Amino acid sequence: MNKIAITLPISWVELTDRQLYYLFNLFQDNLSADQIKTYCFFLWGKIRVVCRYGEHDFVVKHNSDTFRVSRELIASAIHELDWIDSMPEYPVRISRIGRYIALPTDFQGVELEKYIYCDNLYQGYLSTQKQDLLNEMASILYNAPEIKTNAAEKLSTFYWFVSLKELLARTFPHFLQPAASVSSENLLEQGAPLGKRLQEAMNAQIRALTKGDITKEKQVLSMDTWRALAELDAQAKEYEELKRQYGK
Incomplete structure (x- = not known):
């Protein structure tokens, strides 16, 4: 038997920009998960279908060799790409859009102000599904005020920020919650417009870091995102311990 x-690729983080573009473009089409994985399997595996062979088999070419494979074998093989069905465990994104280069994937070394701004836009997108909010996020994430993103690039921006927030939630669990634990009721609390709630949350974070000293606000906003979240996480942990000791 010929083999x-x-x-x-065995995970999201192994994908190149070209592969990410291809995958995110497939996501725009009305395809099933298995159809998407089949397209990726053939392209990324460098396999080309030459023709059908009978009712259930195909003649395929890989490099300079030609093989006959069954439909069942293909259906089994595509499960090597089942990780596509899940969100990335570690932040991934298209590294550059045109001449614009992306910020660090995990936001280490990125100013807190940019993270807060992107988070507000992200929450706004979840609430409204307005695509222009993803484009505005990309303008920050790529340091490109004039950027015009296509559908694949917008989807890349969304996947990047979702996976970033999951990473930060795992790293700073006392201050941040994983996205899966935040319900629509938490996000859109009755009687509190989303914009107002986001502004209040941002102000509370800044107050916690400045200890109420407004002269330090500019300094705080320019802090490294990870350094700022580490401080907020430590404060949240201390608060949790006080609640356990003394109750509400």
């Missing part, structure tokens, strides 16, 4: 030895 085809192919190499496939």
